[in-house]
Amino acid sequence: MLPGPLSSALGGRRAEATWSVADIPDLGGRTAVVTGPSVGGLGFATAVELARHHARVVLAGRSSSRLDAADDALRDQVPEASLERLLVDLADLTSVRQAAAEAARLGPVHLLVNNAGVMAPAHHRTADGFELQLATNHLGPFLLTGLLLPQLAAGEGRVVTVSSQMHRRARSAPLEDPRADARQPRWSAYARSKLANLLFAFELDRRLRDAGLPVRSLAAHPGFSGSHLVVNGQLGRATGAVASILDASVKAMSQSVADGALPVLMAATADLPGGAYCGPSGPGEMTGPPVLVEASSLARDPEAQRLLWEVSEEATGLAYP
Numbered sequence: 001m002l003p004g005p006l007s008s009a010l011g012g013r014r015a016e017a018t019w020s021v022a023d024i025p026d027l028g029g030r031t032a033v034v035t036g037p038s039v040g041g042l043g044f045a046t047a048v049e050l051a052r053h054h055a056r057v058v059l060a061g062r063s064s065s066r067l068d069a070a071d072d073a074l075r076d077q078v079p080e081a082s083l084e085r086l087l088v089d090l091a092d093l094t095s096v097r098q099a100a101a102e103a104a105r106l107g108p109v110h111l112l113v114n115n116a117g118v119m120a121p122a123h124h125r126t127a128d129g130f131e132l133q134l135a136t137n138h139l140g141p142f143l144l145t146g147l148l149l150p151q152l153a154a155g156e157g158r159v160v161t162v163s164s165q166m167h168r169r170a171r172s173a174p175l176e177d178p179r180a181d182a183r184q185p186r187w188s189a190y191a192r193s194k195l196a197n198l199l200f201a202f203e204l205d206r207r208l209r210d211a212g213l214p215v216r217s218l219a220a221h222p223g224f225s226g227s228h229l230v231v232n233g234q235l236g237r238a239t240g241a242v243a244s245i246l247d248a249s250v251k252a253m254s255q256s257v258a259d260g261a262l263p264v265l266m267a268a269t270a271d272l273p274g275g276a277y278c279g280p281s282g283p284g285e286m287t288g289p290p291v292l293v294e295a296s297s298l299a300r301d302p303e304a305q306r307l308l309w310e311v312s313e314e315a316t317g318l319a320y321p
């Protein structure tokens, strides 16, 4: 269940569903870090609007060439954009630590969008020994967020973590030892990693409040959006003839990435309390203008939130304040 004030806001806002990019305030003087900003994805669409509203946007991705392409494509749309880059492979804790050290040069951070993710790739263990989806979608962002927390506090910022309606398919939270050698079906691993996103976002917000830190943690999901998520997961790449055909069929069934980014942008910039969760307002929350939405009861389970936090601190070697 949502906290009381959010619950009543949900009823009102779902009926209205009027939030749009026109509601984004001027973000001049603000620094926003967006992970996974590759062209054609939700991170790119999010970065475009943040830059259009004058934020300094830090494109945080794992491939220099794809960061080059994102930088070029974003400047095509927003010629005056203020852009920086951060090279980070979220599936590699060493890379995350190096990126966080490099990010110290950015000064206060006002927004971190934990957007990067993978969906249902073939089973793989990372260099740290973790299942790839949990590593990329949850453990890397957990570490990055914790290491950027002093800069987020200096910016009185917020963290927006991107989940999915697929979190509802998870039968349990991923509370087992993430280095254990058990294999799980790839879609189950994805659903559990997206549940982990929400458990993390809500527990982070509670801990920030308990610690008296001036940072809010919110969550969002994009419904079903025509990004490269399917081809990246199924083929391991977003280029080539097969990828183009699969991409086109996904686009035909889904809303645009610009529309899918709206709940993320709403969570990032609207006047909302920590713990809020934004998603599309249409049937099944698959498409439509963004509103406050409900998370599953498992995602709001305080015991699962606490236990995942302990697992994540142990796995990443990072103790939050």
Ligand SMILES: NC(=O)c1ccc[n+]([C@@H]2O[C@H](COP(=O)([O-])OP(=O)(O)OC[C@H]3O[C@@H](n4cnc5c(N)ncnc54)[C@H](OP(=O)(O)O)[C@@H]3O)[C@@H](O)[C@H]2O)c1
Residues within 6 Å of the ligand: 035, 036, 037, 038, 040, 041, 042, 043, 060, 061, 062, 063, 066, 088, 089, 090, 091, 092, 114, 115, 116, 117, 118, 119, 136, 162, 163, 164, 165, 221, 222, 223, 224, 225, 226, 227, 228, 229, 230, 232
């Ligand atoms: N599209 C949807 O319908 C949908 C629905 C629900 C939730 N979501 C969520 O939305 C988020 C964005 O996905 P998308 O749909 O925009 O997919 P996408 O087009 O495949 O974009 C994913 C982004 O994550 C990056 N990434 C993947 N692994 C990474 C790693 N190890 N380190 C750093 N970056 C990494 C990718 O970089 P590369 O280009 O280098 O691979 C890419 O920039 C994900 O969290 C996803 O779960 C999407």
